[in-house]
Amino acid sequence: MVSSNNYTSFTNCCDAIEFLLHPIDTKDYADQCRHDLEATGALVLKRFFSTKAIRQIVEQSADCEAAAYYARSTHNVYLTEQDPALGADHTFNRQVVSSKGLIADNQIPEMSPLRTVYNDERFRTFLCGVLGISEIHPYADEVSSINIHFAPEGRELGWHFDNSAFAVTMLLQAPEAGGVFEYVPAVRDAEAGDMAYDRVAAILDQKEPVRTLEFDPGDLVLFRGRDAMHRVTPTLGDVTRMLVVFAFNERAGICLSEAARATFYRTPKA
Numbered sequence: 001m002v003s004s005n006n007y008t009s010f011t012n013c014c015d016a017i018e019f020l021l022h023p024i025d026t027k028d029y030a031d032q033c034r035h036d037l038e039a040t041g042a043l044v045l046k047r048f049f050s051t052k053a054i055r056q057i058v059e060q061s062a063d064c065e066a067a068a069y070y071a072r073s074t075h076n077v078y079l080t081e082q083d084p085a086l087g088a089d090h091t092f093n094r095q096v097v098s099s100k101g102l103i104a105d106n107q108i109p110e111m112s113p114l115r116t117v118y119n120d121e122r123f124r125t126f127l128c129g130v131l132g133i134s135e136i137h138p139y140a141d142e143v144s145s146i147n148i149h150f151a152p153e154g155r156e157l158g159w160h161f162d163n164s165a166f167a168v169t170m171l172l173q174a175p176e177a178g179g180v181f182e183y184v185p186a187v188r189d190a191e192a193g194d195m196a197y198d199r200v201a202a203i204l205d206q207k208e209p210v211r212t213l214e215f216d217p218g219d220l221v222l223f224r225g226r227d228a229m230h231r232v233t234p235t236l237g238d239v240t241r242m243l244v245v246f247a248f249n250e251r252a253g254i255c256l257s258e259a260a261r262a263t264f265y266r267t268p269k270a
Contacts, residue, residue: 007056007111013120016053016113021046022220025122030129033222037130041185041224042213048220049170053113058172060109061148061242068101068150069266077160077200077229079260091197094204096158100232101150102264104143114146118246127248130222131166136248141255143265144247148172151179151241157232159204161188162225163257168246169221176237182210183223183230190226203229 010016013024022045023029037043049057074095076082082093108114117123124136138145151157153175184203188196202208215221223230235241256265 007060008052009111010053010113010116013117013123016049016117017123018047018050022048024126027129030126033130034132037222037224038132041228042183043130043222044213044215045220045222046216047218049113049117049218051218054172054218057113057244058242060112061103061150061172064103064107064109064148065101065150065240067107068103068148069264070101070155071098071264073263074098075158075160075259075263077158077204078195079160079163079257079263081259091201091204092195094201096160096204096231097156098158098160098263099155100157101152101155103148103150104265105139105145105147106142108146108148114148114244114246118146124248127168127222133250136250137252137254139247139249139255140253141261143261144256147245147247149241149243149245151175151232151235151243153235153237155241156234159229159231161190161227161229163260164247164249165224165226166248167221167223167225168248169223170244170246171215171217171219171221171242172244173240173242174217175235175239175241178234178236179241180233181213181215181230182233183213183225183228184208184210185224185228187229188227200229 017024033043074097076093076095086092128134128136187199188194199208
């Protein structure tokens with residue numbers, strides 16, 4: 001284990017971000033990023049975090065990996081409880097496998113550069129500008145705001161839609177092979193209550209082509225995952241895939257759904 005005394009203190013977000021490449025407090029830059037995101041539904045900002053920051057985050061995360069919770073249950077693509085009235089073979093109730101590990105927000109070290117960036121108002125203002133929203137808020141629960149995902153060999157994240165309108169992620173460590181992010185944009189319209197059963201079934205049955213999104217350690221990814229169905233394929237090789245999720249909401253006081261929490265997080269036994 002690496003001693004915490006050897007870690008650099010990142011006092012503000014620009015200590016961790018490659019600011020010359022990504023001037024996040026410049027409106028023109030935020031506007032360009034927003035244009036790119038709206039055009040494709042996914043935005044990859046290359047080399048957003050510095051190599052030094054990524055190295056420290058990986059070391060700190062490796063120290064925490066033994067405490068990661070690995071999902072042992074299946075789930076539907078909507079991340080909800082099953083509906084017995086629809087039948088076991090109905091698209092809504094079809095189950096997929098997620099077996100990645102996770103450490104929750106309350107397990108992230110206080111001095112992590114991840115916290116410095118997540119809590120920085122300039123970073124949040126930049127995200128608002130890119131996403132075209134007026135404000136963002138952390139989750140109201142103690143587990144959801146910052147998560148680190150671990151996928152050693154054979155682990156995966158099954159097909160699903162996100163609960164939130166957008167996702168902000170960054171790869172920390174790439175595997176030797178596998179661990180590919182696959183997605184199909186605009187599968188449903190969640191605001192309209194569209195469940196898109198036919199398209200979901202076609203994707204699960206591999207009858208509809210999927211896209212892949214490529215990114216490297218340190219790249220920040222913004223993705224509209226509420227209506228885009230997506231997954232991460234099983235990792236191959238001895239190197240664990242590590243990825244951080246910065247989770248925000250447009251409204252204050254939002255907690256993760258009970259179904260998602262029961263699937264992906266270690267929860268107290270009744």
